[in-house]
Amino acid sequence: xxxxxxxxxxxxxxxxxxxxxxxxxxxxxxxxxxxxxxxxxxxxxxxxxxxxxxxxxxxxxxxxxxxxxxxxxxxxxxxxxxxxxxxxxxxxxxxxxxxxxxxxxxxxxxxxxxxxxxxxxxxxxxxxxxxxxxxxxxxxxxxxxxxxxxxxxxxxxxxxxxxxxxxxxxxxxxxxxxxxxxxxxxxxxxxxxxxxxxxxxxxxxxxxxxxxxxxxxxxxxxxxxxxxxxxxxxxxxxxxxxxxxxxxxxxxxxxxxxxxxxxxxxxxxxxxxxxxxxxxxxxxxxxxxxxxxxxxxxxxxxxxxxxxxxxxxxxxxxxxxxxxxxxxxxxxxxxxxxxxxxxxxxxxxxxxxxxxxxxxxxxxxxxxxxxxxxxxxxxxxxxxxxxxxxxxxxxxxxxxxxxxxxxxxxxxxxxxxxxxxxxxxxxxxxxxxxxxxxxxxxxxxxxxxxxxxxxxxxxxxxxxxxxxxxxxxxxxxxxxxxxxxxxxxxxxxxxxxxxxxxxxxxxxxxxxxxxxxxxxxxxxxxxxxxxxxxxxxxxxxxxxxxxxxxxxxxxxxxxxxxxxxxxxxxxxxxxxxxxxxxxxxxxx
Amino acid sequence: xxxxxxxxxxxxxxxxxxxxxxxxxxxxxxxxxxxxxxxxxxxxxxxxxxxxxxxxxxxxxxxxxxxxxxxxxxxxxxxxxxxxxxxxxxxxxxxxxxxxxxxxxxxxxxxxxxxxxxxxxxxxxxxxxxxxxxxxxxxxxxxxxxxxxxxxxxxxxxxxxxxxxxxxxxxxxxxxxxxxxxxxxxxxxxxxxxxxxxxxxxxxxxxxxxxx
Numbered sequence: 022x023x024x025x026x027x028x029x030x031x032x033x034x035x036x037x038x039x040x041x042x043x044x045x046x047x048x049x050x051x052x053x054x055x056x057x058x059x060x061x062x063x064x065x066x067x068x069x070x071x072x073x074x075x076x077x078x079x080x081x082x083x084x085x086x087x088x089x090x091x092x093x094x095x096x097x098x099x100x101x102x103x104x105x106x107x108x109x110x111x112x113x114x115x116x117x118x119x120x121x122x123x124x125x126x127x128x129x130x131x132x133x134x135x136x137x138x139x140x141x142x143x144x145x146x147x148x149x150x151x152x153x154x155x156x157x158x159x160x161x162x163x164x165x166x167x168x169x170x171x172x173x174x175x176x177x178x179x180x181x182x183x184x185x186x187x188x189x190x191x192x193x194x195x196x197x198x199x200x201x202x203x204x205x206x207x208x209x210x211x212x213x214x215x216x217x218x219x220x221x222x223x224x225x226x227x228x229x230x231x232x233x234x235x236x237x238x239x240x241x242x243x244x245x246x247x248x249x250x251x252x253x254x255x256x257x258x259x260x261x262x263x264x265x266x267x268x269x270x271x272x273x274x275x276x277x278x279x280x281x282x283x284x285x286x287x288x289x290x291x292x293x294x295x296x297x298x299x300x301x302x303x304x305x306x307x308x309x310x311x312x313x314x315x316x317x318x319x320x321x322x323x324x325x326x327x328x329x330x331x332x333x334x335x336x337x338x339x340x341x342x343x344x345x346x347x348x349x350x351x352x353x354x355x356x357x358x359x360x361x362x363x364x365x366x367x368x369x370x371x372x373x374x375x376x377x378x379x380x381x382x383x384x385x386x387x388x389x390x391x392x393x394x395x396x397x398x399x400x401x402x403x404x405x406x407x408x409x410x411x412x413x414x415x416x417x418x419x420x421x422x423x424x425x426x427x428x429x430x431x432x433x434x435x436x437x438x439x440x441x442x443x444x445x446x447x448x449x450x451x452x453x454x455x456x457x458x459x460x461x462x463x464x465x466x467x468x469x470x471x472x473x474x475x476x477x478x479x480x481x482x483x484x485x486x487x488x489x490x491x492x493x494x495x496x497x498x499x500x501x502x503x504x505x506x507x508x509x510x511x512x513x514x515x516x517x518x519x520x521x522x523x524x525x526x527x528x529x530x531x532x533x534x535x536x537x538x539x540x541x542x543x544x545x546x547x548x549x550x551x552x553x554x555x556x557x558x559x560x561x562x563x564x565x566x567x568x569x570x571x572x573x574x575x576x577x578x579x580x581x582x583x584x585x586x587x588x589x590x591x592x593x594x595x596x597x598x599x600x601x602x603x604x605x606x607x608x609x
Numbered sequence: 610x611x612x613x614x615x616x617x618x619x620x621x622x623x624x625x626x627x628x629x630x631x632x633x634x635x636x637x638x639x640x641x642x643x644x645x646x647x648x649x650x651x652x653x654x655x656x657x658x659x660x661x662x663x664x665x666x667x668x669x670x671x672x673x674x675x676x677x678x679x680x681x682x683x684x685x686x687x688x689x690x691x692x693x694x695x696x697x698x699x700x701x702x703x704x705x706x707x708x709x710x711x712x713x714x715x716x717x718x719x720x721x722x723x724x725x726x727x728x729x730x731x732x733x734x735x736x737x738x739x740x741x742x743x744x745x746x747x748x749x750x751x752x753x754x755x756x757x758x759x760x761x762x763x764x765x766x767x768x769x770x771x772x773x774x775x776x777x778x779x780x781x782x783x784x785x786x787x788x789x790x791x792x793x794x795x796x797x798x799x800x801x802x803x804x805x806x807x808x809x810x811x812x813x814x815x816x817x818x819x820x821x
Binding site: 033034037039042044045046047052079080081082083088090157160226228242243246247250425 | 746750753754757758790791792793794797798801816818819820
């Protein structure tokens with residue numbers, strides 16, 4: 022007796038998963054939402070939204086993501102990570118919001134999955150040697166055991182003899198295990214072999230999934246399908262009669278898993294610039310003058326979910342850590358794709374990426390973080406990119422495009438040859454405007470034109486070099502854009518920073534007071550005292566190390582917070598910002 | 610102008626609203642307090658339909674009741690393409706009639722189970738559900754073979770007929786009556802094809818196709 026929990030089972034026919042459909046399945050008492058993404062990946066998920074438990078099988082498959090019917094939570098192809106929560110449009114969903122997934126393998130025209138299947142999907146000799154032809158599956162109101170027992174008495178005519186209803190074929194049986202059986206029907210000189218797999222749906226239901234060992238000629242197929250459907254119907258009826266006379270078996274209850282360890286544990290406080298993921302450079306190419314593109318493919322586990330605007334830290338030799346935005350579209354989860362511009366005054370990072378990193382190399386990277394989340398509740402979104410700043414905006418453009426939301430992407434670059442990721446831009450071509458070879462004053466004039474008529478229902482996202490961001494900030498403010506409608510992402514913080522002050526920080530929740538000497542950041546002091554805090558760029562650009570401030574005056578030295586956020590005085594970028602008051606009370 | 614004596618939550622009234630929406634026929638809906646008022650059993654209403662049930666239409670003085678009969682009338686009269694009720698194609702017309710009879714079965718089982726659950730009707734619920742599953746199993750097999758023949762609809766035509774309109778509400782609302790469609794994948798795919806039709810209309814309990 023094999024353990025059903027650790028076995029592979031067929032759960033659907035491959036053609037039960039047509040384009041943009043969500044199949045409603047069940048295995049061992051657990052309901053499943055099964056859907057095929059446009060990249061042909063088959064997703065097998067627990068059939069309930071993490072939010073309100075609504076069945077995802079009534080959700081919408083847009084080829085990249087599955088959206089719940091109830092409140093529109095979106096879950097990504099492959100990872101099942103939540104990418105967007107409409108009720109919280111300004112926030113990036115937490116990494117922990119990730120649906121339970123089950124493995125999927127397509128074989129013999131069937132989709133195989135299991136609770137915790139061990140090893141590979143079992144191979145069946147007659148199907149490996151033949152040309153498998155999937156027959157129609159039949160649901161049975163009987164346990165898998167009863168159904169399987171009745172299949173021993175199943176009979177059918179070999180192909181070519183389906184009109185010989187009076188002839189009695191000889192059936193030989195070869196049992197593979199307690200849920201699959203091979204029956205060979207012989208009549209005169211005709212012979213056909215069918216493998217029957219039994220899917221345990223729940224305690225009182227099962228599905229017979231038959232596969233003929235050889236694909237018949239096209240013109241015979243309908244007749245053969247019909248013959249097997251007819252013959253199986255009487256076996257199904259027999260199994261249902263036998264089962265109805267038996268006492269009811271105990272129900273199968275699918276265990277609801279605890280949150281996986283990697284989602285529920287806190288990061289190690291000793292180092293918060295972790296690179297838990299190992300990826301292989303599966304492709305490296307030049308996508309524009311001075312810009313190298315990298316496709317990073319997971320080694321082992323699937324890559325964690327990401328949202329448009331997210332970046333990863335890439336850990337390079339010599340202790341260099343660099344942030345690169347993901348350019349991926351929604352559901353494009355087989356790899357991460359980044360673009361790296363060779364900086365003439367490179368401090369080593371972009372030079373290493375350009376010159377030393379090759380296809381096949383393994384890189385250590387962080388999980389994606391999103392400090393540049395995209396709202397999807399605006400009537401129109403304006404994306405303004407300067408040079409390599411196009412990368413997070415390309416991800417946003419694809420997400421907006423997939424949801425049919427109105428947007429424009431303005432891409433400023435030195436020349437046609439400096440435009441990166443043409444193949445991605447082509448996907449959203451109708452909404453892209455390029456602005457080439459403009460002087461700073463011409464750029465300012467063009468931006469002025471773009472942001473000319475601010476609307477409370479519009480949002481502006483800007484990513485590019487510092488001076489362009491600063492001038493856009495000024496122009497947009499002058500045009501009347503509210504701070505909360507404009508979102509900036511800086512590559513780096515080029516402002517001159519002053520770390521000469523000394524002050525003390527009080528950690529309100531920990532009832533601890535620490536001294537911050539000059540020349541040392543709040544983040545460094547916290548780290549030295551084993552306080553866990555994530556960080557990424559460590560120069561006040563990315564926003565990862567933000568902490569809430571309860572009391573005290575902040576000396577903002579970052580470029581992440583906007584004027585309104587600075588004036589509110591309730592958050593601080595601990596990697597660069599300091600205090601002007603002698604004491605700062607932090608919500609830690 | 611067509612008047613429909615209508616109850617928003619009735620699957621049979623929805624069949625008329627769906628067809629008129631698909632055919633782009635203008636009509637006026639007169640709400641009947643089917644539940645809890647039992648207005649369709651009132652003397653006043655029996656002057657309109659002596660049988661005391663809905664839907665009923667009044668097309669400029671021509672009064673007709675019985676859900677599937679109204680579908681026949683509306684399609685025969687108002688569908689210039691002659692596809693929904695193909696009076697000029699005897700074979701297809703026969704098929705359509707056959708599936709309309711089948712739809713009487715789904716109404717008396719799947720939709721009856723829904724009345725039991727939602728409105729407390731006194732039916733043998735186990736018999737209703739078992740009957741619905743028996744018919745859904747047949748319909749699922751039928752539609753599976755249709756897909757193999759390259760056909761999307763209940764009848765053998767390359768376009769839907771009123772048979773699809775008659776069956777769709779009983780099928781799509783079945784879960785309200787406790788009849789799951791989990792075992793019927795071809796039936797589930799067909800409901801999505803119906804939802805994708807131009808002019809498709811929803812009712813409470815029926816989602817439109819998702820877009821993005």
